[in-house]
Amino acid sequence: xxxxxxxxxxxxxxxxxxxxxxxxxxxxxxxxxxxxxxxxxxxxxxxxxxxxxxxxxxxxxxxxxxxxxxxxxxxxxxxxxxxxxxxxxxxxxxxxxxxxxxxxxxxxxxxxxxxxxxxxxxxxxxxxxxxxxxxxxxxxxxxxxxxxxxxxxxxxxxxxxxxxxxxxxxxxxxxxxxxxxxxxxxxxxxxxxxxxxxxxxxxxxxxxxxxxxxxxxxxxxxxxxxxxxxxxxxxxxxxxxxxxxxxxxxxxxxxxxxxxxxxxxxxxxxxxxxxxxxxxxxxxxxxxxxxxxxxxxxxxxxxxxxxxxxxxxxxxxxxxxxxxxxxxxxxxxxxxxxxxxxxxxxxxxxxxxxxxxxxxxxxxxxxxxxxxxxxxxxxxxxxxxxxxxxxxxxxxxxxxxxxxxxxxxxxxxxxxxxxxxxxxxxxxxxxxxxxxxxxxxxxxxxxxxxxxxxxxxxxxxxxxxxxxxxxxxxxxxxxxxxxxxxxxxxxxxxxxxxxxxxxxxxxxxxxxxxxxxxxxxxxxxxxxxxxxxxxxxxxxxxxxxxxxxxxxxxxxxxxxxxxxxxxxxxxxxxxxxxxxxxxxxxxxxxxxxxxxxxxxxxxxxxxxxxxxxxxxxxxxxxxxxxxxxxxxxxxxxxxxxxxxxxxxxxxxxxxxxxxxxxxxxxxxxxxxxxxxxxxxxxxxxxxxxxxxxxxxxxxxxxxxxxxxxxxxxxxxxxxxxxxxxxxxxxxxxxxxxxxxxx
Amino acid sequence: xxxxxxxxxxxxxxxxxxxxxxxxxxxxxxxxxxxxxxxxxxxxxxxxxxxxxxxxxxxxxxxxxxxxxxxxxxxxxxxxxxxxxxxxxxxxxxxxxxxxxxxxxxxxxxxxxxxxxxxxxxxxxxxxxxxxxxxxxxxxxxxxxxxxxxxxxxxxxxxxxxxxxxxxxxxxxxxxxxxxxxxxxxxxxxxxxxx
Numbered sequence: 033x034x035x036x037x038x039x040x041x042x043x044x045x046x047x048x049x050x051x052x053x054x055x056x057x058x059x060x061x062x063x064x065x066x067x068x069x070x071x072x073x074x075x076x077x078x079x080x081x082x083x084x085x086x087x088x089x090x091x092x093x094x095x096x097x098x099x100x101x102x103x104x105x106x107x108x109x110x111x112x113x114x115x116x117x118x119x120x121x122x123x124x125x126x127x128x129x130x131x132x133x134x135x136x137x138x139x140x141x142x143x144x145x146x147x148x149x150x151x152x153x154x155x156x157x158x159x160x161x162x163x164x165x166x167x168x169x170x171x172x173x174x175x176x177x178x179x180x181x182x183x184x185x186x187x188x189x190x191x192x193x194x195x196x197x198x199x200x201x202x203x204x205x206x207x208x209x210x211x212x213x214x215x216x217x218x219x220x221x222x223x224x225x226x227x228x229x230x231x232x233x234x235x236x237x238x239x240x241x242x243x244x245x246x247x248x249x250x251x252x253x254x255x256x257x258x259x260x261x262x263x264x265x266x267x268x269x270x271x272x273x274x275x276x277x278x279x280x281x282x283x284x285x286x287x288x289x290x291x292x293x294x295x296x297x298x299x300x301x302x303x304x305x306x307x308x309x310x311x312x313x314x315x316x317x318x319x320x321x322x323x324x325x326x327x328x329x330x331x332x333x334x335x336x337x338x339x340x341x342x343x344x345x346x347x348x349x350x351x352x353x354x355x356x357x358x359x360x361x362x363x364x365x366x367x368x369x370x371x372x373x374x375x376x377x378x379x380x381x382x383x384x385x386x387x388x389x390x391x392x393x394x395x396x397x398x399x400x401x402x403x404x405x406x407x408x409x410x411x412x413x414x415x416x417x418x419x420x421x422x423x424x425x426x427x428x429x430x431x432x433x434x435x436x437x438x439x440x441x442x443x444x445x446x447x448x449x450x451x452x453x454x455x456x457x458x459x460x461x462x463x464x465x466x467x468x469x470x471x472x473x474x475x476x477x478x479x480x481x482x483x484x485x486x487x488x489x490x491x492x493x494x495x496x497x498x499x500x501x502x503x504x505x506x507x508x509x510x511x512x513x514x515x516x517x518x519x520x521x522x523x524x525x526x527x528x529x530x531x532x533x534x535x536x537x538x539x540x541x542x543x544x545x546x547x548x549x550x551x552x553x554x555x556x557x558x559x560x561x562x563x564x565x566x567x568x569x570x571x572x573x574x575x576x577x578x579x580x581x582x583x584x585x586x587x588x589x590x591x592x593x594x595x596x597x598x599x600x601x602x603x604x605x606x607x608x609x610x611x612x613x614x615x616x617x618x619x620x621x622x623x624x625x626x627x628x629x630x631x632x633x634x635x636x637x638x639x640x641x642x643x644x645x646x647x648x649x650x651x652x653x654x655x656x657x658x659x660x661x662x663x664x665x666x667x668x669x670x671x672x673x674x675x676x677x678x679x680x681x682x683x684x685x686x687x688x689x690x691x692x693x694x695x696x697x698x699x700x701x702x703x704x705x706x707x708x709x710x711x712x713x714x715x716x717x718x719x720x721x722x723x724x725x726x727x728x729x730x731x732x733x734x735x736x737x738x739x740x741x742x743x744x745x746x747x748x749x750x751x752x753x754x755x756x757x758x759x760x761x762x763x764x765x766x767x768x769x770x771x772x773x774x
Numbered sequence: 775x776x777x778x779x780x781x782x783x784x785x786x787x788x789x790x791x792x793x794x795x796x797x798x799x800x801x802x803x804x805x806x807x808x809x810x811x812x813x814x815x816x817x818x819x820x821x822x823x824x825x826x827x828x829x830x831x832x833x834x835x836x837x838x839x840x841x842x843x844x845x846x847x848x849x850x851x852x853x854x855x856x857x858x859x860x861x862x863x864x865x866x867x868x869x870x871x872x873x874x875x876x877x878x879x880x881x882x883x884x885x886x887x888x889x890x891x892x893x894x895x896x897x898x899x900x901x902x903x904x905x906x907x908x909x910x911x912x913x914x915x916x917x918x919x920x921x922x923x924x925x926x927x928x929x930x931x932x933x934x935x936x937x938x939x940x941x942x943x944x945x946x947x948x949x950x951x952x953x954x955x956x957x958x959x960x961x962x963x964x965x966x967x968x969x
Contacts, residue, residue: 740925740957741862741869744945745886747803749952754796761789768783 108322110230112286112331116344117359118618119217119228121147126210136179137200137209142231144217145194145515148620148627150658151214152188152666154200163188163666165658167651171665175199178669188213188666192487193631194231194515196660216620216627221359223543223579226290229514229530230329232282281322284329288314291344291616295336301327301510301532327510330532343608345615348622353566354588355621360597361581362553362606372549374472376411376428378461379403381446382480382508384418388448390534391509395479397537398506399443402477405545406431411472414439417457418450427465454484455493462497474499475548476524479506482513490516494523495638502526504544522570523638527577547577553606556599558584564592569628585625626657634662803863807889810864814838814852821908827855836861839868840875841906842883849893853883853905866890866942872930875905876913876938876964880930884943887958891944894960903940903962915940915962922946925957939963 113120125139143149152163163186166174171187178185179201187199196213203209219228288297293312298304303319316331346357381399383392399414406412411428412435415421424442429435461476482505484490494503503524505517508531521528529544531537553576558568566587573584582597591612598607633641633649647663654661810830817830818838827837836854843850853868854861861867866885873879885891897903903915923930930941939961946958 740882740923740930740943741867741884742925742945742953743862743884743886743891743943743957744950744953745803745863745888746953747800747888750796750800750803752800752951754793754798754800756793757796758790758793761786761791761793764782764786764789768779768786 108282110282110284110329112228112230112284114219114228114286114288114290115618116289116291116346116616117219117221117226118346118357118620118624119219120214120620121217121230122212122214124210124212126208137203139198139200139211140191140195141198142195143213143215144229144231145518146627146631147215147217148623148657149188149190149196149213149215149660149666150623151212152186152198152660152668153212154184154186154668155208155210155212163668165655165660165664166667167655168663168665171667174667174669175201183669185667185669186211187668188660190660190662190665192515193662194513216623218357218359218583218624221361221581221583224361225332225334228331230284230331231514232328281324282329283322284316284318286316286331288316288331288333290333290335293336294333297331297333300330300332300536302329304331328532343610345610345612346618346621347612347615348618348620350622353622354591355625356586356588356595356612356615357584357618357621357624358558358586358595358597358610359581359583360608360610362576362599362601362608372407373551374407374409375548376466376469376472376474377402377406377548378413378415378428378474378476380415380417380457380461380476380478380480381443382418382452382454382457382478383416383446383448383450384452384483385449386452386481386483387508391481392446392448394531394534394537395506395508396443396446397534398479398508398531398541400440401538401541402545403436403439403443405541405549406436408432412436412439414442415457415461416442416446417453418448419453420450421453421456421460423460452480452484454480455486455489458490458493459497462493462499462501462503464499464501467499474501475504475526476501477504477506477544477548478520479508480512480517481509482507482516482520484513484516487516487519491519491523491635491638494520498524504529504548506531506540506544519635522574523635525575527580543579547579550578551602552577553599553601556582556597558582558586559596559598560586560588561592561594564588564590567629569625570632585621585628587622587625623657623659626653626659629653630659630661804889806863807865807886811852811890814854814865818852830864834864836864836867838865839908842866843904843906844893844897844901845904846901847893847896851885851890862886872941873938875907875915875940876910878938879936880939880941882930882941882943887945887948891942892948894942894944894958895948897942897960902965903942905940914965916965917960917962920958920960923957923959925955930959937963 108123108125111122111124113122123141123143150165154163165171168189171189175185175187182202184203185201189197189199191197198211198213200209200211217228219226221227284302288294290312294314297306297314297316299316302323305317305319307315307317309315343361344357344359348355379399379402381395383395387395403412403414408431410431412431413428414424424439425435458478461478464474466472501524503520504526505520505524506529507514507517510532512530514528514530517530518528527544527547529540531540556573556576558573566589568584568586570584573582576582576599582599593613594609594611596607596609598605600606630650630653633646633653637643637646650661651663653659654664658666660666813830817828818841820828821838829837838852839855840853841850842853852865854865855868855870862885866883868875869882869884872882875881875883885894887894897917897920899917899919901917903917904912905915906912940963942960942962943957945954946956947954948958
């Protein structure tokens with residue numbers, strides 16, 4: 033009995049030793065592979081990569097290269113000053129460094145695709161820093177030198193025309209940083225209603241696995257998405273985000289001076305309070321206080337009376353030159369009696385994973401309603417794509433009842449998942465089997481959220497394959513990639529429609545089809561008196577669809593008294609003379625002109641212009657007009673001293689030093705309970721990378737610098753592993769000895 | 775054919791043997807670092823006497839160039855020329871690409887975090903680091919701060935001149951078991967000079 037028990041006991045001891053030894057081996061193997069692994073492991077909870085951000089956040093560098101901790105955000109305020117269609121937006125954000133270390137923060141945020149970003153200011157503790165424009169690489173050098181010298185510095189860079197990052201160096205322990213960015217924008221006029229969009233969320237982008245190479249003339253063959261690591265999408269669906277994820281509370285106020293008595297003033301997705309101030313002025317604020325930054329803010333307004341605003345002219349004189357903004361709506365009666373023309377329409381629907389949820393429902397509803405608009409004599413086809421592609425019919429077919437029913441069944445059965453390989457679908461949609469068919473117009477309606485990173489390859493495909501087709505992107509979801517869509521619409525000579533909510537589907541698709549089915553205004557031109565004109569942007573003026581205004585900016589060498597717009601709609605000629613003496617003076621017109629110029633020059637890339645010339649022109653324009661662009665950044669290094677040398681700074685001095693025009697009330701003195709002060713997980717504080725404190729002037733760290741040798745021996749590890757191994761072997765031996773022979 | 779108990783016996787013996795060998799190897803790394811410093815101090819004495827590049831043992835591929843000490847911590851070590859890859863096993867090494875301590879530019883001295891530079895984690899700003907050279911009077915440096923950098927992108931620019939500065943480098947974090955890409959840098963500047 034005893035021996036049996038002992039035998040069992042020693043057997044299990046031996047087994048234990050064996051298991052222990054095996055475990056040691058496995059653990060050592062695991063650690064070995066981990067140390068060797070080149071592929072980045074998924075970041076642990078609380079840490080993120082820059083590429084994974086789908087909303088604005090201040091990121092603090094950690095000691096793990098490439099991983100960041102999102103800093104708790106206290107408040108964001110967006111102040112919109114709207115005069116006519118011209119918008120000056122001031123975005124003020126207040127952050128706090130929650131750690132005991134000097135840190136560097138990187139702040140990722142969206143801005144409107146066509147906005148001109150021309151000002152960066154920052155308050156760090158009691159310091160004010162004003163941004164200067166520099167060539168991008170030089171700006172980065174200046175920033176890095178300041179960072180190494182322990183100076184507080186900030187750098188505003190453009191990642192995409194609608195996506196920016198601000199880096200903030202040397203944020204002291206417990207310090208508060210306020211970043212303020214200003215941009216110039218213009219409200220869109222469509223169907224008599226002005227619309228202003230303020231993006232708050234960043235659409236996660238899909239990077240194609242084997243993205244085809246796009247070769248720009250004169251460039252080395254860059255990968256389709258050379259900066260994929262900066263803009264790649266999150267792996268997590270928003271619905272799956274942890275409940276304690278930090279959200280960005282945003283407050284928005286707008287001062288509206290439309291230049292006419294406004295009728296309805298509405299925000300599409302947020303509850304707002306509208307306060308009428310008389311003389312047509314109004315003040316708009318969020319009804320329920322700050323909102324999370326998970327969907328774009330859209331404000332619309334229209335005149336009270338049915339007289340539609342037909343023309344709005346603004347001028348600005350800067351450095352002896354006159355800049356002009358004209359927004360002119362052709363009369364609604366024009367071309368309305370023209371007969372409907374038969375069409376060949378190719379519908380493309382994105383059913384990739386990023387569309388899952390309400391976006392897919394909206395897209396399906398939109399497509400089904402579009403199919404209902406097809407009439408006998410039309411031809412159509414439906415293409416769906418994720419990382420695969422499928423056409424309902426091999427080629428466009430007649431819009432018969434059977435064909436339409438088959439397409440409807442196909443659309444209803446669609447599910448959203450997979451990647452977003454848009455290029456093959458775009459190319460297939462642009463294939464025109466009957467290029468000489470003048471009886472039908474050819475249109476491609478493209479429903480997507482635009483969650484892609486290889487925009488360049490797509491623009492090239494659109495430019496090369498367009499032919500007589502016209503491209504009408506329909507943006508789906510709360511935060512579509514409007515930069516891609518509106519640019520694709522321009523390249524495809526169509527219009528961009530946005531659907532943000534299921535309730536908008538019917539209205540938006542009606543408006544789109546009204547545009548599709550009516551004749552288009554072509555050959556638009558603006559004429560100025562001899563010798564007055566210098567440059568008009570965009571050039572040439574794009575075709576106009578129904579309800580769209582002419583929107584142009586011009587630089588005039590000498591003040592002119594009048595201008596003429598002319599265009600052609602079918603057989604009808606349209607002409608309108610405008611008196612420039614009626615133009616109202618406004619600020620920011622030159623900025624808008626410069627931004628249009630940069631945009632137009634950038635688009636020449638897809639028409640074969642040389643890269644060097646594009647770069648030179650863009651750089652010069654951006655530097656002249658203080659604009660952030662692909663090639664220029666704003667950098668701020670302590671130009672405003674924290675305090676005069678002969679004065680002792682006390683805490684009370686700080687409010688006096690707030691520069692004129694800073695509206696800190698909105699962010700600094702908000703009622704405390706509104707301030708969302710999420711604490712930083714204490715476990716993460718150890719991971720913060722210490723920045724260079726002002727005392728320790730390290731050399732520029734981001735330059736490559738000297739490669740340091742490996743300075744760790746496996747000594748302790750060897751001793752530990754060896755001891756464990758030897759001990760387990762010993763224990764096993766002892767167990768064997770005790771085991772009696774049978 | 776081996777019976778199961780015999781197999782188990784052989785395996786357990788193999789475990790003991792391998793384990794002992796590993797322990798021995800680990801101890802040897804530590805011992806080598808200690809013994810080398812003893813031999814090095816003898817070579818250092820010869821260097822002070824004027825011998826050029828005295829090797830501490832006949833087959834050594836390195837020689838002492840300086841003596842580093844941190845009086846506040848009671849730590850000292852002979853600094854080697856980084857002539858061969860093995861130097862780090864025996865002592866802190868002055869990287870060849872960097873400046874001679876006290877001369878214009880940055881001097882980078884690296885050592886293992888678990889042997890000679892284990893004390894680096896206790897070095898604090900304000901403490902003094904003494905560097906003795908064979909050809910000049912001892913130099914005092916004051917620690918100004920520390921930072922953590924990536925090994926491949928240290929940002930430490932050598933060969934550009936500038937004020938004399940000292941960078942003491944070791945692996946980071948100190949308690950890690952496996953080698954990593956991060957380095958801990960302690961910065962110091964000459965006492966009495968203003969930058």
